[in-house]
Amino acid sequence: MKRPDKRILLSYPHMSGDEIEYVRDAFASNWIAPLGPHVDAFEKETAEFAGVRSALALSSGSAAIHLALILLGVGAGDTVFCSALTFIASAAPAVYQNAVPVFIDSDEDTWNMSPRALRRAFKAAEAKGVMPKCVIVAELYGQPPKLDEITEICEEYGVPVLEDAAEAVGAEYRGKKCGSFGSIGVYSYNGNKIITSSGGGMLLSDNEEYTARARFLATQARDAAPWYEHTEIGYNYRMSNILAALGRAQMLHLEERVARRRAVFERYREELSCVPGLSFMPEYEKCRATRWLTAVLISPQTGKSFMDVLRYMDRQNVECRPVWKPLHRQPVFKGCGYFADGEKSVSDSLFERGLCLPSASAMTDEEQEWVIRSIKECLS
Numbered sequence: 001m002k003r004p005d006k007r008i009l010l011s012y013p014h015m016s017g018d019e020i021e022y023v024r025d026a027f028a029s030n031w032i033a034p035l036g037p038h039v040d041a042f043e044k045e046t047a048e049f050a051g052v053r054s055a056l057a058l059s060s061g062s063a064a065i066h067l068a069l070i071l072l073g074v075g076a077g078d079t080v081f082c083s084a085l086t087f088i089a090s091a092a093p094a095v096y097q098n099a100v101p102v103f104i105d106s107d108e109d110t111w112n113m114s115p116r117a118l119r120r121a122f123k124a125a126e127a128k129g130v131m132p133k134c135v136i137v138a139e140l141y142g143q144p145p146k147l148d149e150i151t152e153i154c155e156e157y158g159v160p161v162l163e164d165a166a167e168a169v170g171a172e173y174r175g176k177k178c179g180s181f182g183s184i185g186v187y188s189y190n191g192n193k194i195i196t197s198s199g200g201g202m203l204l205s206d207n208e209e210y211t212a213r214a215r216f217l218a219t220q221a222r223d224a225a226p227w228y229e230h231t232e233i234g235y236n237y238r239m240s241n242i243l244a245a246l247g248r249a250q251m252l253h254l255e256e257r258v259a260r261r262r263a264v265f266e267r268y269r270e271e272l273s274c275v276p277g278l279s280f281m282p283e284y285e286k287c288r289a290t291r292w293l294t295a296v297l298i299s300p301q302t303g304k305s306f307m308d309v310l311r312y313m314d315r316q317n318v319e320c321r322p323v324w325k326p327l328h329r330q331p332v333f334k335g336c337g338y339f340a341d342g343e344k345s346v347s348d349s350l351f352e353r354g355l356c357l358p359s360a361s362a363m364t365d366e367e368q369e370w371v372i373r374s375i376k377e378c379l380s
């Protein structure tokens with residue numbers, strides 16, 4: 001095998017060919033923007049898919065998280081609990097609201113929010129007399145967290161869950177779709193996600209008052225009047241009809257895309273499990289992760305760090321990526337609170353060893369073969 005000329009990328013859009021027909025339809029009807037029938041249909045189809053009563057298509061997953069925080073009453077000076085091991089977009093909208101994030105560690109079983117650390121954070125908040133306004137639970141690389149335990153703890157304290165399912169579109173926990181567990185759930189259709197509308201997001205909720213209010217806020221908070229009447233400040237956060245057309249066409253293939261990402265993961269596991277010192281992100285019982293990205297741990301016994309492997313792979317024309325740097329370690333969140341799982345911080349230890357391998361659903365078998373061979377070479 002020789003080094004590929006074309007770089008093997010981590011994750012990129014996977015078009016089926018149906019997209020152009022859907023977008024053509026939007027053009028033919030001249031529903032270009034802002035809204036239109038594809039937006040309505042995309043919302044309806046996504047709500048049905050997720051098993052929730054209502055959904056709202058937005059310009060990004062970040063916009064959906066921002067509106068969700070507003071709906072949950074997060075404002076200046078409030079505290080919000082948030083997964084530590086996730087992309088910054090999980091927590092940044094809390095700062096848009098001038099709220100203060102407090103970060104919660106992962107557990108070893110799911111790499112997601114640790115119920116034990118969450119309970120400790122609640123106990124500390126109770127002692128201080130300042131309860132968080134909500135708990136933002138991320139679903140790392142499409143893996144469902146321990147949702148039963150987390151929901152139970154949050155219910156005990158009467159604090160709502162915001163489920164950040166940006167990476168978990170199509171994932172399941174106990175046979176129910178991710179995105180349907182929180183008071184509000186969020187999907188992302190960014191270009192590198194499981195399916196893409198080239199950019200966009202969805203807010204999901206069983207509470208139709210939430211989606212109605214979010215719809216109002218996302219459309220510049222226009223009151224019902226013949227002229228432009230405003231009693232509140234809103235946002236320009238809606239999804240355009242063209243992008244919704246693209247998103248709907250992608251939805252038709254969502255199950256295949258998840259199955260393919262899972263197959264990519266399985267092949268890595270079959271072929272690389274024999275490499276001493278290399279291990280894989282687990283899958284929690286009763287769950288079906290999307291395996292958006294295949295994540296592995298490189299133990300010190302290999303004599304290599306994750307950055308050594310990343311640099312080696314780069315020379316092989318393969319794009320790898322470190323696991324998210326935990327948010328409590330980001331300079332911008334310096335001084336924010338953090339609750340570790342136990343004696344040691346799990347998210348820190350995952351970051352120090354973690355690496356994501358190319359996982360695109362459109363990746364060819366030959367490309368994956370090259371990645372596997374390169375990893376074996378690097379670690380042999």
Ligand SMILES: *Cc1c(COP(=O)(O)O)cnc(C)c1O
Binds near residue numbers: 059061090138164187
């Ligand atoms: C991608 C992502 C988001 C944000 O979605 P955008 O559509 O890119 O704004 C939020 N949270 C997580 C965990 C993500 O991976």
